[in-house]
Amino acid sequence: MATKTELSDVKLQLRLYVAGNAPNSVRAIANARAICEEHFNGSHDLEIVDLLDHPVRGLADGIVVTPTLLKLMPLPVQRVIGNLSDTSQVLLALGRA
Amino acid sequence: MTTGAVLSTHDLAQRLAEAEATIEALLSGQIDAVVDSKTQTPVLLSKAQAALRESNEKFHQLADNITDVFWIRSPDLREVQYVSPAYERIWGRPVEPLYADPQKWMEYILPEDRDRVATAFAILTGDGPSVDLEYRIARPDGEIRWVRSRGFQVRDAAGVLIRLIGIITDTTEPRRLQAQLMVSDRMASVGTLAAGVAHEINNPLAAVIANLEFVAESLGSMGSQPSATWLLEEIKEPLEEAREGAQRVRLIVRDLKIFSRSPADEPSDAVDVKAIMESSARMAWNEIRHRARLVKDYGVVPAVRANEARLGQVFLNLLINAAQAIPEGRAEHHEIRVSTRLAGERVIVEVGDTGAGIPPEIIGRVFDAFFTTKPIGVGTGLGLAICHRIVTNQGGELTVESELGRGTTFRVALLVADEAESKEPVPVKPAPVVGRRGRILVVDDEELVLHGVKRMLWKEHDVVVVPAATAALALCASGEKFDVILCDLMMPDMTGMDFHGELSRIAPEMVDRVIFMTGGAFTARAQQFLSTTSTEHIEKPFHAANLRAMIQRYLR
Numbered sequence: 067m068a069t070k071t072e073l074s075d076v077k078l079q080l081r082l083y084v085a086g087n088a089p090n091s092v093r094a095i096a097n098a099r100a101i102c103e104e105h106f107n108g109s110h111d112l113e114i115v116d117l118l119d120h121p122v123r124g125l126a127d128g129i130v131v132t133p134t135l136l137k138l139m140p141l142p143v144q145r146v147i148g149n150l151s152d153t154s155q156v157l158l159a160l161g162r163a
Numbered sequence: 164m165t166t167g168a169v170l171s172t173h174d175l176a177q178r179l180a181e182a183e184a185t186i187e188a189l190l191s192g193q194i195d196a197v198v199d200s201k202t203q204t205p206v207l208l209s210k211a212q213a214a215l216r217e218s219n220e221k222f223h224q225l226a227d228n229i230t231d232v233f234w235i236r237s238p239d240l241r242e243v244q245y246v247s248p249a250y251e252r253i254w255g256r257p258v259e260p261l262y263a264d265p266q267k268w269m270e271y272i273l274p275e276d277r278d279r280v281a282t283a284f285a286i287l288t289g290d291g292p293s294v295d296l297e298y299r300i301a302r303p304d305g306e307i308r309w310v311r312s313r314g315f316q317v318r319d320a321a322g323v324l325i326r327l328i329g330i331i332t333d334t335t336e337p338r339r340l341q342a343q344l345m346v347s348d349r350m351a352s353v354g355t356l357a358a359g360v361a362h363e364i365n366n367p368l369a370a371v372i373a374n375l376e377f378v379a380e381s382l383g384s385m386g387s388q389p390s391a392t393w394l395l396e397e398i399k400e401p402l403e404e405a406r407e408g409a410q411r412v413r414l415i416v417r418d419l420k421i422f423s424r425s426p427a428d429e430p431s432d433a434v435d436v437k438a439i440m441e442s443s444a445r446m447a448w449n450e451i452r453h454r455a456r457l458v459k460d461y462g463v464v465p466a467v468r469a470n471e472a473r474l475g476q477v478f479l480n481l482l483i484n485a486a487q488a489i490p491e492g493r494a495e496h497h498e499i500r501v502s503t504r505l506a507g508e509r510v511i512v513e514v515g516d517t518g519a520g521i522p523p524e525i526i527g528r529v530f531d532a533f534f535t536t537k538p539i540g541v542g543t544g545l546g547l548a549i550c551h552r553i554v555t556n557q558g559g560e561l562t563v564e565s566e567l568g569r570g571t572t573f574r575v576a577l578l579v580a581d582e583a584e585s586k587e588p589v590p591v592k593p594a595p596v597v598g599r600r601g602r603i604l605v606v607d608d609e610e611l612v613l614h615g616v617k618r619m620l621w622k623e624h625d626v627v628v629v630p631a632a633t634a635a636l637a638l639c640a641s642g643e644k645f646d647v648i649l650c651d652l653m654m655p656d657m658t659g660m661d662f663h664g665e666l667s668r669i670a671p672e673m674v675d676r677v678i679f680m681t682g683g684a685f686t687a688r689a690q691q692f693l694s695t696t697s698t699e700h701i702e703k704p705f706h707a708a709n710l711r712a713m714i715q716r717y718l719r
Contacts, residue, residue, distance in 0.1 A: 085195040085205060090195045118205055118207075121204050121205055131185055131197050131198070147187075148184070149193045
């Protein structure tokens with residue numbers, strides 16, 4: 067019960083893994099930015115990580131494919147795989163539906 | 164309690180959901196890169212796909228253009244996954260039906276080869292990692308082709324058999340060339356010796372002719388010299404010499420026969436290596452005598468399983484090679500040593516020389532085809548390669564040892580023949596003639612032979628001679644009875660074989676009285692006939708004693 071209140075209090079922390087400027091990666095970055103802009107109104111951090119440049123970071127986060135969006139905070143950690151074109155699915159995964 | 168050590172059901176469910184999402188994203192083309200689980204580095208799918216496409220293209224370029232057939236099949240052979248286009252060229256058939264019905268593969272193999280192929284491939288689907296065999300296929304145009312098929316198992320990292328792959332090569336042409344080369348090499352070695360042999364034959368023949376002319380002259384002048392004793396004294400020695408000369412010609416011709424058998428007919432028999440070596444040495448003598456002494460060291464050895472003609476070719480080749488390794492002129496200082504000995508299940512025949520020796524850097528190549536150190540025109544470069552093949556084909560081994568400046572030894576190891584195979588020639592005893600007087604019919608188109616045989620037999624038997632098989636048949640048809648019918652095998656108007664056939668129709672009781680006389684130059688049909696018939700034969704030229712003994716057996 068307490069967690070629920072905490073959830074909305076904690077700043078949304080997202081990390082998007084992409085692969086250079088491959089088509090789905092470019093699309094995922096655009097989609098992620100648009101969703102954040104529209105639904106979270108600046109109360110979020112979105113970090114974009116290029117897996118090709120930082121493979122070790124990907125390993126640490128257990129990344130298998132790109133694009134992968136990680137919701138790091140609030141817990142639990144959630145991942146969304148794909149180019150994030152389905153906004154409602156993304157919001158559901160982020161617990162903001 | 165430490166976190167993360169145990170996967171909760173919630174975590175498990177989440178991971179499954181993630182895996183599902185990953186697969187879905189992959190399938191819907193939303194994924195750009197995948198982390199390679201082995202190298203733990205991300206791989207761009209676009210690059211991987213391009214690489215895959217490229218490798219696929221390369222594979223097709225290769226598979227479509229090689230002249231061999233390349234195939235891929237399922238581990239149980241039930242499915243044909245790929246067959247390269249060369250199949251259509253070799254088999255003369257379209258490839259599509261094979262994909263639809265893999266059994267067709269077997270259908271196109273000659274029926275007599277199918278069991279062998281099926282057995283080999285059954286092993287490949289089980290625990291045999293590879294097969295290598297040759298078989299024949301039938302093309303729709305009726306042509307039969309030989310192919311060599313090599314198949315391999317492909318297993319994944321876990322050792323599971325995932326597919327079978329193979330290469331098939333058309334060996335029809337190489338086989339034909341090989342056969343041709345073997346014949347032409349034999350012609351070459353016989354050719355080398357032709358001059359020498361002519362010389363060997365001409366000398367004794369000249370003696371025969373000279374002595375016989377002398378006898379004829381002596382008989383012509385008998386009128387003025389009435390004493391029979393004188394005449395006998397005068398002609399006894401020349402006649403003896405003529406007989407000796409003829410005997411030598413007979414031996415040389417017998418040696419030559421070893422090398423002139425048809426290559427189509429190559430049965431393995433129990434053969435005496437010593438006798439073959441002796442024949443070969445006589446053939447090569449003209450090459451040897453100016454260069455070295457021939458030392459013979461024959462141990463007692465059993466018969467070996469080999470083809471007499473081919474083995475003769477090998478020995479002759481080794482002897483001539485040995486001779487040619489020694490410079491001419493100082494024969495007393497050099498030797499060529501031939502030896503035989505038994506080593507376990509094998510008979511070892513060695514031909515050694517005290518010649519120049521073979522440099523170590525080329526000794527590994529002496530059995531290669533077209534490798535020769537002899538001047539152009541002297542060697543074909545095929546001799547040893549063909550010797551090697553012949554010996555290997557007979558289940559033996561041909562090896563070489565050499566020391567520069569000291570000489571070379573070639574060693575032939577041959578399999579001992581099974582005891583049942585060794586058929587010792589039955590020694591013909593010149594038995595004292597005591598039997599009854601018989602009635603003999605002699606059929607030969609050669610008048611000299613008719614007269615000679617008649618002269619051999621007329622004292623003990625009543626001899627009727629006819630110059631043709633038709634005349635002999637007429638006699639038999641008219642009811643004439645003979646104890647023995649001596650019949651030439653090869654006659655122009657009617658062969659001995661046809662005579663035999665006709666006789667069994669018109670006078671069947673006489674058929675087992677026939678003895679064939681054979682020349683030497685056999686046709687394939689005649690050879691086949693002699694090997695299957697129960698009718699006896701005697702080889703020309705024959706000794707009177709042998710012929711008489713043979714006839715006596717029919718008079719009992």
